[in-house]
Amino acid sequence: MKNDVMNQLSASRPDQLDPLPDPNRRDRQLHAAFAQPIERRSTTRRTVVRAGIGFGVATGLAGAVAVAVLATGSISRQPANHHPSGGHQRPVVRAGHSARRG
């Protein structure tokens, strides 16, 4: 293929795509547009909405972090489970010695 296919496509643009001049259509379309209500987007409202979303996200994240910290703390306070047999390791009481001193 000698020419790039995109160049061929550009050269093949149909003339029918271009609108014929039609003043009536122009007036009709402009007046139809003018009859439409204007959408005014309040910048204050937009700012409040964005701030609300930001606050919500921040609160959610802070809550998630707090829950994670509490959960981690409660797990670390659990008795250590180092005994090979499993379960809690009981204090060893040797003969002649009381477990309680004094």
Place this chain on the structure above:
Amino acid sequence: MDPSRIERFTALYDTWHPNVHAYVVSRAGRQLADEAVNDTFMVAWRRLDDIPEPTLPWLLGVARNVVRQQFRATARDESLQAEMVTWAAVEHPANDIADGVTERAAVLRALASLPEADRELLTLVAWHGLSSRDAAKVVGCSQPTYFVRLHRARRRLETALADSAAEPAPALIPAFAKEIAR
């Protein structure tokens, strides 16, 4: 009504109407073009204060949504097929054997054989003069994604063109062939 607003909108209409019209015709045919263009500029009037720069990709994006939402896919296809028949008929006169005309007809036939999405990607750049960045905005994807899709569409067009060149008889898609035979 605010005169400066009217003036601003009229300038916008006069500047971009041909581009919006051309895009809508390439997507939905001339039968539906006036209505779709009308609706597009109604949206532009309502949101005149929010229109970003560059304006054209935004307008074409609105036109794209209007065409997709307000016209059923079948109505759109029928209108577009009728449109492409006229392109093929004009671009492929029976007695004209000039190379340029034959090549244009072959390209249009190859384009007509592609899926709608491919046609849109290719024509946004080739016919409507958009940069790949602006075309990506119209389609609603990132520029790298647009590049990938465009590359694939281009490959498919090359294949379709090669196929149509291999067949000496006009390889119109069946619907077009039927219409032209009438």
